[in-house]
Amino acid sequence: MTRPEGVIKKSEHPVQRPPAARNGALPHTLRWDDLNAFLTVCETGSMRAAASRIGVAVNTIRARIARLEEAMGETLLERSPDGARPTAAGLRACDTARRMRGATRDALEHGAVYELRRPGEIRIGASEAIGSGWLTPRLLELQQHFPELTVTLMCDYDMEAERSDDLDIGLTFAMPRNPDLVVSKLATLHFMPFASRAYINQFGVPTSLDDLRNHRFIEQVAPGVKSSLLDNLIGTDRPPGFLPIRTNSSLALFWAVANGAGIAFMPTYVLGVTRKLVPIDLPAQLRFDLFYYYHPEARQSPPVMAGIAWLRDLFDPELYPWFRNDFVHPSAFGRSSRSNGNVVRLFEPLIGDDFI
Numbered sequence: 001m002t003r004p005e006g007v008i009k010k011s012e013h014p015v016q017r018p019p020a021a022r023n024g025a026l027p028h029t030l031r032w033d034d035l036n037a038f039l040t041v042c043e044t045g046s047m048r049a050a051a052s053r054i055g056v057a058v059n060t061i062r063a064r065i066a067r068l069e070e071a072m073g074e075t076l077l078e079r080s081p082d083g084a085r086p087t088a089a090g091l092r093a094c095d096t097a098r099r100m101r102g103a104t105r106d107a108l109e110h111g112a113v114y115e116l117r118r119p120g121e122i123r124i125g126a127s128e129a130i131g132s133g134w135l136t137p138r139l140l141e142l143q144q145h146f147p148e149l150t151v152t153l154m155c156d157y158d159m160e161a162e163r164s165d166d167l168d169i170g171l172t173f174a175m176p177r178n179p180d181l182v183v184s185k186l187a188t189l190h191f192m193p194f195a196s197r198a199y200i201n202q203f204g205v206p207t208s209l210d211d212l213r214n215h216r217f218i219e220q221v222a223p224g225v226k227s228s229l230l231d232n233l234i235g236t237d238r239p240p241g242f243l244p245i246r247t248n249s250s251l252a253l254f255w256a257v258a259n260g261a262g263i264a265f266m267p268t269y270v271l272g273v274t275r276k277l278v279p280i281d282l283p284a285q286l287r288f289d290l291f292y293y294y295h296p297e298a299r300q301s302p303p304v305m306a307g308i309a310w311l312r313d314l315f316d317p318e319l320y321p322w323f324r325n326d327f328v329h330p331s332a333f334g335r336s337s338r339s340n341g342n343v344v345r346l347f348e349p350l351i352g353d354d355f356i
Contacts, residue, residue, distance in 0.1 A: 129250035216262030
């Protein structure tokens with residue numbers, strides 16, 4: 001039988017009190033994101049509502065509650081199909097969480113220094129494509145500014161997800177739901193069809209969206225990726241062999257296209273990463289605004305502010321015309337903008353010369 005949402009077996013929650021909980025002291029391993037998730041469940045009455053308010057998945061809320069209960073050595077919530085409510089121990093934990101939140105706000109009002117989400121590291125989140133293809137080759141630049149810190153890059157397949165509870169800096173294609181965050185537009189990404197020279201030599205170039213149906217297309221399907229756009233462009237009645245490969249990974253998409261498997265919509269910045277692909281002119285160009293966000297108190301954090309400056313440099317539209325608000329055709333990029341010292345040709349050493 002399926003367990004109702006939010007109901008967890010008692011056996012899944014250790015109730016043996018650790019020494020810190022027996023004497024009334026908070027465990028030193030207690031994490032604020034766990035306590036905040038618990039407090040939000042108490043205030044909203046359900047894990048789903050808490051997840052919506054914080055901007056994370058329901059399973060993330062469950063995991064944080066379970067971790068908090070393990071750290072406290074107490075069962076803090078009573079679950080039912082109708083929601084969740086605090087136990088007697090949970091009510092005490094609620095009071096503690098509210099006092100901590102109040103103390104945090106007071107400290108911020110008096111100019112307290114922002115603490116990174118995890119000690120010793122700065123956590124940056126981005127989509128899998130941007131994180132792997134554009135940020136990864138340049139991470140060392142940021143880490144060298146703060147050699148005592150770990151630069152943690154969290155790549156996510158959901159391009160519209162907000163992970164503000166876990167990140168110091170986040171990149172997203174949708175405005176964050178947390179109204180307390182500082183949000184600013186970073187760049188605009190433009191998408192158009194690309195293929196390899198090998199594919200074009202063998203199959204030619206589609207001359208229209210109708211003609212695209214006579215070619216091979218590589219599709220990316222992942223949370224936050226608007227895969228239905230392909231249906232809107234060419235319809236759902238597709239000939240056999242039209243979709244030889246489907247993947248949730250932008251890197252797998254790149255490899256498939258670069259190796260001649262088919263055509264795919266890709267961001268125009270791909271030509272800042274490799275020369276192996278050729279843009280295809282069809283009346284279908286897509287654009288998405290990219291935003292960055294951080295917590296307002298992080299204005300006092302040198303690592304976070306350095307991270308923001310680093311991102312602005314990496315998405316500077318004067319250096320990288322593919323990030324401009326208006327569409328710039330790849331043919332207008334010029335070799336100077338694609339080969340300056342700021343561009344890392346990440347993939348070319350791994351692909352044979354026959355794709356040049």
